[in-house]
Amino acid sequence: MSLSAGLGVILKRDLQLAFRNRGDLINPLVFFLLVASLFPLGVGPSSDVLLIMGGGVVWVSALLANLLAMDSLFRSDYEDGSLEQLMLSPTPLWMVAMTKVLAHWLVTGLPITLLAPVIAVMFGLPSQALPAVVMTLLLGTPMLSLIGAIGAGLTVGLRKGGILLSLLTLPLYIPVLILGTGAIDAAVNELPWHAHLMWQGVLVVLGVTFAPLAIGASLRVSVSG
């Protein structure tokens, strides 16, 4: 089997597994909506405050929803032994890891990105800010998935990996968050926001280059250790 066909099989399998477990598919999205709707209840319904906070709330909620979903990235494969089989296959481990991250992003990051404008409108963000919301999340959520996958790989062998995963990955999420909310803030104030987006692009290029190596190494540690 050729390399791309093998990766295609992994991608198809992961997507199929996700769609057969509808609950796991929907839960991060519901969590995203819930966290975002807690903020107006916490700080009050004043539209001035919500407008200032809107971009940040969308991003923090997306980040937490992504983190919540991250724990399951390698877990079931680790537990039933298929991760070990994937590591024994001739396909390089980092390619397998990238494919799994892609599949995971397609079922979590992408729906969150598509749902985000709804939250943004509910927070009263002006319409010129909505492209910024979608574009920053479109570039930012893959980056979150890549960083999160390193942490997920390191903690997959541990029984109580979840809370540790957030301790490891949240500090590393900060640059992505800052650039994302910065772009939305600029767009809300009718300023150009492309510089933020380009820096996010820089981060994605760096992430795509280096993160697969780290994900592969962390999976090796967890499985062989």
Added chain:
Amino acid sequence: MKWTYFHRMASPKWFYDFSGKILPWVGVLALVLVAGGLTWGLLFTQPDYLQGNSYRIIFLHVPSASLAMTVYVGLAVAASIGFIWKIKLADMAVSCLAPIGASFCALALVTGAIWGKPTWGTWWVWDARLTSMLILLFLYFGLIALREAFDSRETASRACAILAMVGVVNIPIIKYSVEWWNTLHQGSTIRITEESTMAMEMLIPLLMSIAGFYLFCLFVFLLRIRAEILSREQRTKWVRHLLGANS
């Protein structure tokens, strides 16, 4: 040749003997410099014309802040050496450095807050430097927690090495993004007095205190790593012999 020297350094026994020889010297020198620098700085320099006496906390604050960052870099270098060449001693260094760095980071944050209250009128501002220091503390906590989570020492050391290397790549990115975030959100930031504009009579005790803190850090590190060597090598002949000879 030169390389045999490096190989010898990686041997726990050689390092234990060598560190035992330099340990008292490092300790005494650290004590002299810290005591000298602090006494000079706290008692004999002039009060600052703007901040009065409260500026004197820099003699504690600046060395700990600088060490908090240096220790992380050292830790990441040790982690990559341990990861690539699988040197036991390097991993021992990583496990010893994390709590030391976290302590200095916490000390820098606490002294900064104590200084901020009379100077800025608040314990905490979301200034870029303070924020990136706080994130550094979280990175240290992550390293310590990850090591604690594994049962096997071998797995823990490799996992920590990966996290340390990922962290050190991210530190500059975090630092610049936080600086950018800060300038975006508030036009003017409060600047900590720049060192180059400092009077000589304040600078010299500060440099003494920084040198003293670095040596103190080295002293604590050597103490910790010697204990770690003994605990990890307790089954080897030389440790048994050493302990048998002492008791």
